[in-house]
Amino acid sequence: xxxxxxxxxxxxEEIAVYLELKGENPYRITAYRRAAQALEQDDHSxxxxxxxxxxxxxxxxxxxxxxxxxxxxxxxxxxxxxxxxPQGLVPLLDLPGLGGKKLSKLYQELxxxxxxxxxxxxxxxxxxxxxxxxxxxxxxxxxxxxxxxxRPERLPLAMMLPLAEKIExxxxxxxxxxxxxxxxxMRRMKETVKDLDFIIASSDPAKTRDELLEYSEIKxxxxxxxxxxxxxxxxxxxVGVDFxxxxxxxxxxxxQHFTGSKDHNVTLRxxxxxxxxxISEYGIENNETGEVQTFESEKEIYEHFGxxxxxxxxxxxxxxxxxxxxxxxxxxxxxxxxxxHMHSTWSDGAQSIKQMAEQSKDKGYQYIxxxxxxxxxxxxxxxxxxxxxxxxxxxxxxxxxxxxxHIFAGIEMDILPDASLDFEEEFLKEMDFVIASIHSSFSxxxxxxxxxxxxxxxxxxxxxxxxxxxxxxxxxxxxxxxxNKLITKAKETGTILELNxxxxxxxxxxxxxxxxxxxxxxxxxxxxxHSYPMLDHMTIGAATARRGWLRKETxxxxxxxxxxxxxxxxxx
DNA sequence: GCCGTTTTCGGCCCGACTGTTTTCAGTCG
Numbered sequence: 001x002x003x004x005x006x007x008x009x010x011x012x013e014e015i016a017v018y019l020e021l022k023g024e025n026p027y028r029i030t031a032y033r034r035a036a037q038a039l040e041q042d043d044h045s046x047x048x049x050x051x052x053x054x055x056x057x058x059x060x061x062x063x064x065x066x067x068x069x070x071x072x073x074x075x076x077x078x079x080x081x082x083x084x085x086p087q088g089l090v091p092l093l094d095l096p097g098l099g100g101k102k103l104s105k106l107y108q109e110l111x112x113x114x115x116x117x118x119x120x121x122x123x124x125x126x127x128x129x130x131x132x133x134x135x136x137x138x139x140x141x142x143x144x145x146x147x148x149x150x151r152p153e154r155l156p157l158a159m160m161l162p163l164a165e166k167i168e169x170x171x172x173x174x175x176x177x178x179x180x181x182x183x184x185x186m187r188r189m190k191e192t193v194k195d196l197d198f199i200i201a202s203s204d205p206a207k208t209r210d211e212l213l214e215y216s217e218i219k220x221x222x223x224x225x226x227x228x229x230x231x232x233x234x235x236x237x238x239v240g241v242d243f244x245x246x247x248x249x250x251x252x253x254x255x256q257h258f259t260g261s262k263d264h265n266v267t268l269r270x271x272x273x274x275x276x277x278x279i280s281e282y283g284i285e286n287n288e289t290g291e292v293q294t295f296e297s298e299k300e301i302y303e304h305f306g307x308x309x310x311x312x313x314x315x316x317x318x319x320x321x322x323x324x325x326x327x328x329x330x331x332x333x334x335x336x337x338x339x340x341h342m343h344s345t346w347s348d349g350a351q352s353i354k355q356m357a358e359q360s361k362d363k364g365y366q367y368i369x370x371x372x373x374x375x376x377x378x379x380x381x382x383x384x385x386x387x388x389x390x391x392x393x394x395x396x397x398x399x400x401x402x403x404x405x406h407i408f409a410g411i412e413m414d415i416l417p418d419a420s421l422d423f424e425e426e427f428l429k430e431m432d433f434v435i436a437s438i439h440s441s442f443s444x445x446x447x448x449x450x451x452x453x454x455x456x457x458x459x460x461x462x463x464x465x466x467x468x469x470x471x472x473x474x475x476x477x478x479x480x481x482x483x484n485k486l487i488t489k490a491k492e493t494g495t496i497l498e499l500n501x502x503x504x505x506x507x508x509x510x511x512x513x514x515x516x517x518x519x520x521x522x523x524x525x526x527x528x529x530h531s532y533p534m535l536d537h538m539t540i541g542a543a544t545a546r547r548g549w550l551r552k553e554t555x556x557x558x559x560x561x562x563x564x565x566x567x568x569x570x571x572x
Numbered sequence: 573g574c575c576g577t578t579t580t581c582g583g584c585c586c587g588a589c590t591g592t593t594t595t596c597a598g599t600c601g
Contacts, residue, residue, distance in 0.1 A: 029573090060574095097591085099600085132592075132598080134592055135591095184601095272586095
C-alpha cells in the first residue's frame with residue numbers, strides 16, 4: 001500500500017479517538033486532532049514534506065509517529081493503543097451523551113467492551129448505579145442502542161432539500177418576524193444533512209415561538225423556549241428542526257455561528273482570542289472593556305478579522321480563514337452560460353428538445369447540449385446512429401428558430417462492460433459533443449473499470465466523462481474508480497470531467513474537484529436533467545463547486561458559445 | 573502534545589444544555 005496524506009490524517013485522528021477512550025489529557029487529544037488538521041491544510045503532498053515539525057501544529061512526537069508509519073506502513077503507536085483499548089468501544093462514541101470519559105469509565109468499572117456488553121450492563125441496571133450516570137441517561141443509551149440500525153445518522157441532501165423548502169415557505173407566511181435564514185450544514189450544502197437549523201430575528205420571541213408551534217407538520221415538540229424551538233417533523237423519515245430566535249441586532253452573529261462548521265468557528269475563535277476578543281453567537285466581545293459589538297451582516301464579521309466574505313459552502317476549515325485574507329473569486333451560479341448534459345423525449349427525458357431549449361434560454365443561458373442515451377441503454381430508449389442523425393435534423397430546425405441561443409447536438413454514450421464504446425469513431429466525428437459514461441457492470445474490479453474509463457479518455461472524439469464515480473449519495477457507493485489516475489489521465493488527454501449537479505450524485509465530490517482543479521483539469525457542471533424542473537439543480541452544482549473552491553475559469557460552461565465550439569472542434 | 577516579541581512552563585475555544593447535582597462535569601455543536 002502506498003501511504004498518502006489521507007492515510008496519515010486518518011492515523012492521527014484514530015490515535016486521538018483511542019486516547020479519548022483511555023481518558024487521556026484532553027489537550028493531548030486535541031493536539032493530535034490539530035496535527036491532523038494542520039496536515040490537511042498544508043498544500044504540499046507527502047513526498048514534498050521532508051520535515052513534518054516545520055508544519056505548525058506538528059511537534060517532535062507526532063512527527064516521529066508519522067515517520068514510523070511512513071517507513072513501516074503501520075504505526076506502532078496505534079497498534080499499542082489498539083491492544084490497550086478494545087476496538088468495539090470506538091463506535092459507541094457515537095451514542096448520544098457518551099463521550100470518551102464516560103465510555104472509559106464504563107470500560108474500566110463495568111468491563112464494557114462493545115455494544116453487546118454495554119446493552120447487558122444497561123439492562124442489568126449496573127450503569128445507572130455508577131457515579132455520573134443515572135436512570136435517564138441509561139434509558140437514553142438503551143434506546144439509542146436499539147435504534148442504532150433503524151435510521152442513518154445523516155440523510156442525503158436530495159432528501160432534505162424539499163423539506164427545507166417546505167419549512168421556508170411556512171416561515172415566509174409568518175407574521176411575527178420578517179428576517180430568517182437557513183443555517184447549519186444545509187446552508188453549507190453538505191452532501192448529507194443531519195437536521196435543519198433556522199435562525200429567526202424577532203422582536204417578540206414569545207409570539208414567534210407560538211407562531212412556529214402552529215406549523216402543521218409537527219410530530220413532536222422537543223423544546224419550546226423563547227430562544228429555541230426544537231421540533232421533530234415526519235417527512236417519511238424523522239427529522240429534527242431547530243429554530244433559534246434572536247434579537248434583530250444579533251441576527252448576523254447567530255447566523256454565522258450556527259452555519260458553522262464547528263471547525264471553522266473554532267479557528268475563528270482562536271483568531272478572536274489573538275485580538276483579545278471573544279466571539280460567540282451574540283457578537284464579538286472585547287475582553288478589556290466587556291463591550292459586545294454586533295454586526296449588520298456576516299460580511300462585516302469577516303471584515304472585522306481582516307478577511308473577505310467567506311461563502312457558507314467554503315466554511316469547513318480547509319484553510320479558508322487564511323486564503324480569504326486575499327480576495328478569492330469562486331464560481332457563482334450567475335457565471336454559468338449553459339448546461340451540457342440533459343435528456344429529451346428522444347430517450348428517457350420528459351420534455352422535447354424545443355421545450356428544454358426554451359426553458360434554458362429563459363434561465364438566461366446561451367447554449368445547451370442535448371445528450372440523450374446511446375443504443376446500449378435499451379431501458380432508456382437509447383439512440384442508434386440513424387435516430388441520432390434524425391435528431392440532429394430536429395436540433396438544426398430548433399436552432400434556426402431561436403435567436404441568440406445554440407443547441408449542441410450531443411450524445412451520452414455508454415462505455416460497455418467489455419471496455420468498448422457504443423459507437424465507432426467514424427460516427428462519433430459527426431457529433432458536436434460526446435459524453436462517455438458507465439451505466440452497467442458496476443461491480444467490476446478497479447482494473448476493469450479503469451480500463452473502461454481509459455478507453456473513453458483516449459478516444460479523441462470523447463469530450464467529457466459524466467458522473468465519473470457513479471455514486472448515489474446514501475444509496476450506492478459507485479464503481480471502483482482510481483480517481484487520482486482518472487484526473488491525471490483527463491489532464492493528459494484534455495478530457496473534461498463532470499460535476500453532476502443532481503443532488504443525489506454530486507459527482508465528482510468536492511474533494512476530488514479540488515484535486516482536479518489543482519491538476520488543471522477542465523470541469524463542466526451539468527444537471528443531467530430528465531425534465532425541465534431538474535435544470536434548477538444548477539444552483540446545487542454551483543454550491544458544490546464552491547465547496548471544491550472552483551474558480552470560474554476552471555468551469556467550461558462559463559465560456560461563450562464561440563469558445564466552446566473551438567474547444568469541441570466544431571468549425572463554423 | 574504543542575507552542576512561545578509575556579519563550580522551557582502554563583496555557584490551550586465558547587456557550588448552552590443535560591443529568592446529576594446542590595455547584596458542576598461531561599457532552600455537544
